[in-house]
Amino acid sequence: MTQTVDSTTARQASRRSRPRSPTAPALAGARRQDAARQGSARAAPPTLVDLFAAQVAARPRAVALSLGPAHLSYAELDERAETLAARLAAMGAGPGAIVGLCLPRSLDLIVALVAILKSGAAYLPLDPAYPGERLAFMVEDADAAIIVASEHADWLPPGRQRLDPHQAEGSKATPSPTRRAAAANDLAYVIYTSGSTGKPKGVAIEHTAVTRLFSATQGWFGFRSSDVWTLFHSVSFDFSVWEIWGALLHGGRLVIVPESTTRDPAAFLRLLAEEGVTVLNQTPSAFAALDRADQDRGGRDRLSLRLVIFGGEALDPRRLAGWYQRRGEHAHLINMYGITETTVHVTYRPLSPIDTQQRSSLIGRPIPDLALLLLDGETMRPVARGEIGEIFVAGAGLARGYLNRPELNAARFVPHPDEPGARLYRSGDLARQVDEDDYEYLGRADQQVKIRGFRVELGEIETALMAHPAIRQAAVLLRSDDGNERLVAYLLSDGAERPSPAALKAHLGETLPAHMVPAAFVFLPDLPLTVNGKLDRAALPAPGRTRPETAAPYAAPRNALERRFAEAVAEIFQIDIVGIDDNFFDLGGNSLLVAELHRRLVRDLPWFGLVDLYRFPNVRALAGHLTPQKPGVLGSLAAARERGLRSRGLPAPCPESASLGGSHD
Incomplete structure (x- = not known):
């Protein structure tokens, strides 16, 4: 059993190698000095397009994107994006405009994203998996007149233009005399987050907020052209901003992870090894599934990871103990607290094995060009060290605001109490300062959660x-x-x-x-x-262990294979029984629980395929599909059970009790 140490001792040991954070006055002074230097040295800070162009010029033949065997070099990505950008500009895209982006995971997705920025417009990610009503609301609310989509979208509001990215292929980009590039303070993207009033709200982020994120953190991470990144997250989730531009602004390679692989931790683990990924970005939930897959493999896969960066939700460091035991400290694990409204990340906290001996979600210190303030939500006064306060964020990463939501902007982007003209973002998150360089995240002050x-x-x-x-x-x-x-x-x-x-x-x-x-x-x-x-x-009570009411009447398993499937599903959902017609996803299944079910079943059935559950989501359909494909399934399962009983010193079942009878109607 792991020995538990005092949390203060653990924090002190963990931070010995961490540099100190600047004080708030020093931070404010540094921001003023930086602004003065920038104003005298150059009038126009670079945009994402400018920094990408520098990598195209420096590394035209280097691979920028890959998806399986397909890939694009920096020069090819730039050429295809420039062609599409010219079409977009001819349709009216430019600075101040917002262009919808509704494409599946593909090389075209990144080509179109870069093209939208090249046209001067901002991109609005529209996940094709979202309901049409939600997509239509976002398009109308953002006033997006152009939508880049490869397929007809029946949800598209009237009066919108749709551009298929393949329609621009083969045509030459013709420079437009009226086309104007975006400036650093123009919008780069608008990402919609859940809204408490029943409608999502659009967060508007400028180019400079993203470019400064990487310049401010480069001293910590040392991103380089030899790095290989993954696009694991949806472009509708702002973690993707870090993944995409972390690769493309530093000359690295971005591996686009197929949707099916994001749902299959074992397949994702293989991809990390085969592609030589060096920078991995994960929510703690997704990494927990990957960690279990690595545990099942005994840590045998040769990984090239040098950085594993957590974000998106609270991290329980105890869950990293197994990873450290198998993998040691070959990869640096880092926890980053962040908010969409403050451009992906706010804080930085390197981790070590000793952190796994405490349960606190420590988020470290703010990025150098940001300030984190803990204030009393009512008086707006700072709380003392060790006391709980609400997180307010100031600095260069703040969003322009919410689209078309003046009242919400006034409530969440509030005046800085100590710096006239400056703003604070009110996060609604709670934390306490545990020492000079470390904060402990404590959850939400309202009804907002992260899942x-x-x-x-x-x-x-x-x-x-x-x-x-x-x-x-x-x-x-x-x-x-x-x-x-x-x-x-x-x-x-x-x-x-x-x-x-x-x-x-x-x-x-x-x-x-x-x-x-x-x-x-x-x-x-x-x-x-x-x-x-x-x-x-x-x-409010926890859901009971009884089988929840479903659309299908209860039907009992009829043979050993169906019983094993039903038992595994019941174990996952902590319910007494599961019928063979109960839909896994209606019971509450999701992609992470699919991976867990696969993990449990593959011990008895090594050939069990993860994709089968999406095609056959109940026990009857899944067993009926597998049995004809695997004639020895039932016998193999019986043998596996017999081996399991004997390994525990229990007698094997007699032939009558081991009967696998039953029909497959």
Whole structure:
């Protein structure tokens, strides 16, 4: 068993090699000096396009993008992007415009993204997996007149122009006399995050906010042209900004991870080894699945990782103990706290094995051109060291603001109390300062949560639930009772027949992306209240171990293979029984739980394929598909069970009790 050490001792040992953070006055003075130097040395700071062009000139033949065997050099990427940019400019794209980007993971996705910036416009990522109603809202709210999409989009609002990136191939880029490049203070992108009012809100980020992120952190990371990065995250998640431009601004190679591989930790582990990835960026949840895959492989894969950077959600350092035991400190592990409104990252915290002996989510110190203030949310005065305060962020990384949300901008981008004319971003996150160079993240002060790296306003889900005619009241929580984080909805019906979980999921799926759809639905006679008459979220019960109500009536497993599948699913969801017609995803399954189910089953069935669960999402369909393909499946499973019993000193079952009978209707 790992010995637990005093948290103060662990922090002191961990930070011995860490440089000190500048004080707030010194930071303010440094910002003024930097601004003065920049103003005298050059009138026009570089944009993302400028810095990318420098890499094209320096390394034209180096590989910039790869996806399996396909790849593009820096010169090829630049040429294709320039051709598409000319088409976009001819359609009206330019500084001040926002262009929608709705493409699947592909080389074309990055070509189009670079092309939009080359045209002078900002890109609006539109994940093709999102519901059409949500995509249409974002397009209208951002006033995006042009959408880059390879397929017809029936959700596209009227009056919008759609450009297929393949339509521009073969044509020559003709310089336009009216085309103007973006300036550093022009928008680079708008990313929509969940909104507490029931509608997502667009965060507008300028070029300079991104370029300074890399210049301010280069001394820590030393990114170089030999680095290989992965695009693991959706471009609708701002972690992708760090992945894409971390590679392209330093002459590195960006490996685009196929969607299916992001769902399969074992396949992703193989990709990391085969591609020689050196810089890996992960949410703690995704890395936990990768770590389990590496554990199953015994750490045998030869990895080239030099940096593993965490972000997107709170990190429990204890979960890294196994990785350190297998992999040592060959790769530097770093925790970074960040917010979309402050351009991806705010703080930097290098980790070491001793950190795994404490549970605190330590986020380190702010990036040099940012300041992190802990204030009392009511008085706006600093809290003392060791006391809990709300995180406010100041400095060069702040977003321009939210699109079309003046009231929200006034509430979240507030005047700096000590620097006239400067702004603070009010995060809603809580933390305490544990020493001069370290802060401990403590969670949210409101209803906002993070799940698998996505920021989610629980109020948005509740609003969508109450739009269902049979739901009178709703409350949503993020729970982790069984170690797997999941959203749980607590509902009061209006007296009519209760809708099934499948019907509620279908209703929510019309407006919400998949990561915002609860995994479980609990109907209650009343919602618990505090003595003040407010919802008592702490009193909401954990979902029971009984099988949840589903669209399909219960049907028992009929043979050993179906029983093994049903048992594995029941173990994952901590419920008593699972029927062979119960849909894994209706029970609350997601991509991480798919990986966990695969991990459990592959011990008995080494040939079990992860992709099968997406095609055959219930026990009956999956077993029926596999048995004809693998005639020896049932016998192999029986033998595996017999070996397992004998290994534990238990008698093997007699032939009668080991019968694998049953039909596959």
